[in-house]
Amino acid sequence: MVAFVGLLIGVIIGIVWNVNIPVKFSPYISVAIFACLDSVFGALRGSISHNFRADIFVSGFFGNAALAVAMVYLGDKLGIPIYLAAVIVFGGRIFNNFAIIRRLLIDKTKSH
């Protein structure tokens, strides 16, 4: 519930507020979004299986994003698309988490 309200507020802020982040940071934000989505899915899974911990979620959210951004930067400097590693790993984990969430939810509905 809180998450949805927060997401909604964030989207509205993003649409209404006209901040200027230079265009060259665009790929960084893209990868950071992916990292954040990964930790959100992780949190969702945690909350469904009742072992969610806020501190792990917060540190993972910012830590993943920072690591992904650092990878993009490094890849840019070295001329190797390292961001692909981040994209593949986070993408894989998102699907993984989603699979577990699915299983948990189905089990829950069946047990009722």
Add this chain to the structure above:
Amino acid sequence: MKKFRSQLSIGLICVLLGFMISYQFKMISKQNSTAETDTNTPEIITENQQLKNSKQEMQKKIDELDAKTKEYENASLGNDAKSKLIYNELLETRILTGGTEVEGQGMTIYITPKSNIFGSSSDDQIINDTDLVHIVNELNAADAEAISINEIRLTSRSGIRNAGNAIIINDERISYNKRITIKAIGKNDILESAINFPGAIPQSLTQSCDITMEKSDKIIIPKYNKTYKFEFAKPIEKK
């Protein structure tokens, strides 16, 4: 209390995530729409100057031609057959030299650079002058009667080459990472089969760009907007 704090942190993080996602969406859509108009000011100024100059020259040429046709008409008013002959010849010569707008069946080729979201290579040259020369050569070999690139008419004296951060054709600049339109008038099917023949379009170009083509029964190709000057070439008179 602890529960409240964790809820608050989740809420804040979701605000951040929502902001980032919507901002990125907005920025990418903005990027796509402003990419067309994003040119440097000095470039625009020089381009403007060039356009003005060419327009003046064009105007001069139009006046000149008008005067000439009038002269011909006046000179051969009494002789109908002769004047018709001269007039027809003039028309043909004009088509050959690109002096008039022409229309007819033909085909259009669109070369659209593939967009790269991780824009590290956006400054690279995507379309090469040699690629265009190659395509134009294929079209000419397939009996194209008139060819234009981005509404710039190609004539027997047009060159296509890289210069600075653009490709220059007839002293006009076209960008090498925006869409390029090549129009050709000629027999539809022959042109199409020539372009579809393997190797007709350089492989490097097909990798970096989306190439689409369409046949049409009515293609309009603009006229050449410069004057011809022959300083060195003189006709040899046979005795």
